[in-house]
Amino acid sequence: MKKRRIAWIGALAAVAIAMTGCSSSGGNDGGADGGGTLTYLEPQTWNTLYPPAGGFYPNGGVLNQITDRVLYQNPETLELEPWIAEELPQVNADATEYTFTLREGVTYSDGTPLDAENVVKNFDLFGKGDSDRALSVSEAINNYDRGEAVDERTVKFFFTAPSPGFAQAVSTINSGLLSNATLDRTNEEFGPGNAAEIVGSGPFVIDDEKIGTELSLAAREDYDWAPPSLEHQGAPQIDGVDFIVAGEASVRVGTVTSGQADVARTIPAPDEAQFAADGLELIAASTNGVNNSLSFRFAHPLLQDIRVRQALIAGIDREEIVDTLFSESYPLATGILAKTALGYTDTSQNYVYDPDRAEQLLDEAGWAPGSDGIREKDGEKLVLTFNEALPQPRSKEVVTLIQEQLGEIGVGVELFAGDQAAQDAARLELDTIQVYHSMVGRADFDVIKSQFHSANRNALLNLDPATNELHDAELDALLAQIASVPTTEERQQASAAAQQHLADQAYVLPLFEEPQVFGLRSQVEGFKTESIGRPSFYEVTLQR
């Protein structure tokens, strides 16, 4: 009996030792011939590779490696530069016609040519969508009418109204070029399980996929059409990139700091200090768009009075939020747009913390403190519900801190709990969410329109979907102006006017400029992000 038991235990121990003792192949040892495979950790898994849906970071992170764009937006200067187009487009006076001349010899990884016909096919889909296949319109493309292949290398696009943002739109991930066969796929066929069949012309090709957990990209050896302004040309210097989903932040951090992975996205602010160590680096890339901000939905009875909105702004201590919850990677916002965003105007004097003034404004507006410390008026309590912005960093903590701060001036705050699907549904209901916490990254003048216009994200619920009633027509007109005046100067002015209106009306409170924070090992050189902080592995080399 005893002997048998000992034998069992011994066998178990032997198996355990054998399992741990296996030689581990980390999969990223740089071979003599290749540049090694880079391991990249993502907090979430991608859900579609249809480019117009690339706004979701995990999707965009993949699309940026496998697709090329007609133009290249320099992430430093935000200037547009040639890429698949040999030069910048010719645009007519009112920005309703664009003509591009394409590079020769560009091919997709399935061998088909990237020619004018194919580019037209791409934008006819992205600009118009196809509801039969549940494929949506790209948010970046406005007023699209049709495309025309003039000859093999010349493409013309026509618009029903001025579309000054189109040149920038063709440089975004949402306009990643796909092969003809790929463009015929349905929405489902762009989803998980189909990754290896999504064909682009980019420097990397998807060669393997484990649904929900891993994606392997291999370098394309015959790649030879990088943006001319880049120092590196030709094939990538690494063999490939392994995208691995690691939802748990501590696992992402530890995996990189222990040298098991090369790069991780979304390093929480409290963990940033760990990357100060030797051999590690932190990159905080600006998202160049609408800052992480609160939108006060002014159509709601509690928020109709501008004094209440001003009181909320004066009663929230943004510096405390940034100092307590975040790090230097998260600069305090000075306007609704990031400092580096196109069209940025400083409106920081509208966002001064002054709790005394906040109390005074609420008194003036007729909100008197009730028995429980929460202010009341005509028997109604001043209690507002905030959403939890799940994709944004530490949204719950931010709202909790605001709850504490506004409690001081007698305003109640509630947090709408729920997962992403619940949040997405609640976001359109004025009675459910009165203060909307969100941000948008996009390096174009149009980004502010995307966020606040009633026909786009409608963050302020300026248009109530339930009643179809537009509350502030002036705001909509100012925003529409940005996307319909042809010259840069005019767009600059239109954007400034819209920002001023948002600030004067106390519709928004920008909190901080939200970055994309990457932690990486110093061996990774040449890691860059594109204009809104998505990773770019094309120029990376691994020093081992």
Place this chain on the structure above:
Amino acid sequence: MTRGAVLRRVGQAVLVLWLAYTGAYVLLAALPGDAVMARFGNPDLGLTPEQLEQIRASYGVDRPLVVRYFESIGAFLSGDLGYSVQSGAAVSDLLAEALPSTLTLAALALAGAVFLAVVIAFTAAYGKGEWLRRLFRNLPPLFVSVPVFWIGIVLIQVFSFQLGLIPVIGASEAQALILPALTLTIPIAAPLAQVFLRSIDEVREQPFVSVVKARGASTSWLLWRNVAPNALLPVLTMAGLLFGELVGGAIITEAVFGRTGIGSLTVQAVAHRDTPVLLAVVVIATVVYVTINLIVDLLYPVLDPRLRQARGGARPGGAAGAPDPAPAADPAAGEVSAPGEAPAPADPDPGAVPPARSTPDRHRPSGAQR
């Protein structure tokens, strides 16, 4: 079992299955948002309400819930599991990818948990030294109160990041199983050890044990021949509950370790209101749960002579009747005892109330979803 009893069992199983299916369907529908909103309602897509309406119509989710419910039941009965709304992948493909990995993890964890539970229980009961016994006695409550995800994170931190023994990234199949299996082992071992220990304590108090001792049985003889078989019954009763623990634990473990599996599939399905995927998981889990309980019920008479029916004798029906106390020969009684060893007593005291045991026709609340 008579034919009637078998039919009643099958009927019960089908009823449980249907209730679980309906429950999952209704609960998922009650959550705010639906699969189409979850996929297309994201502000990143910037779709207008009209465009969303169009897409909803194309998926048919604008029709009444009842219609869709009966449709899905019909499809299920014809063996069509449908397609995931979230990814468009066939549900059968998703399951084929997820099941093996979860089964391997669960089997390993269960084996580990049984081993660990036995070690804890025996050490706590017969360990050398009062302090050791006390220490092990307090392990199960500790294990049960530690959150699973925390165990997982600590294991990763220590074994992978600090000691560098097991890579988290690029690990071989076997390596990738070690830490998750350990993580899942601990919460499952705890209730097992607790029940096992309790029943050892109770069996030790039985008069027959003193008799065996008096006849010169060694501690290990006593343990393996007398105490363990009698203590096994309540442990077996836990099997169904353990399966629930396994499913719940797998969900968290797979999330922490980023493994593909039924657990992570379930989490994704709920998050995206992906009805077809979730229902498939619920049905599978329910089938397994019902099957486990059926097997346990059938094993009872094999393990406990007091539960065996006299042939042709009427069986106490569906109500929780007292087990038939006709004493039969203990399986151990047939063994020839080696010289110098005491023969085992043939008979656990029939007068004593059987320790912590439910009757064969147990009615448990159904549904393995926790």
